[in-house]
Amino acid sequence: MNSAGINSVTQMVKPFETKGSTPTSTPYEAQKSFSSVLKQSIENLNKTQLQSDVLTEKLARGENVDLHQVMISSQKASITLQATMEVRNKVIEAYQEIMRMQV
Template sequence: MKPAVSVNETTKSFGSFLKQSISELNKSQVASDVATEKLVKGEQIDLHQVMIASQKASITLQTAIEVRNKAVEAYQEMMRMQV
């Protein structure tokens, strides 16, 4: 019985998902930096908007780090398995 999705398609799908996720992470970091820079320059921006952007970027980064840690942990566990 052939699998419904090939390994190559799965790899491409995972790769595009990973690329999109990293792009979203970068966008949140840039948005936080821009908001902070506006606040420092004295431009018209509310402090709560800056704090929300900063917290959003922080949470996104922490989530990405935890996902990476779990992926590395799973890889290491598979490497320890005896075949």
């Protein structure tokens, strides 16, 4: 089983892990790192969705496609989308919490 969705979430978290109290990168580098990880994760999500669509269309046209592979691909796409939505929700919650902080 390919765990591309879980790996992409893990890759999103790794650049932000801290190993001590001293920052290891500048805010600009952290922003670039976050944006590249986010872009890569969205591209992986899109790729998974497209693979599922292609297999589903082949099955609907009656082509010789293994039903198990179609269902597995569909479930991978669904789980990847759910994980992405959860990460998005957590990011929005964190942003809202930061906005509520008094300076």
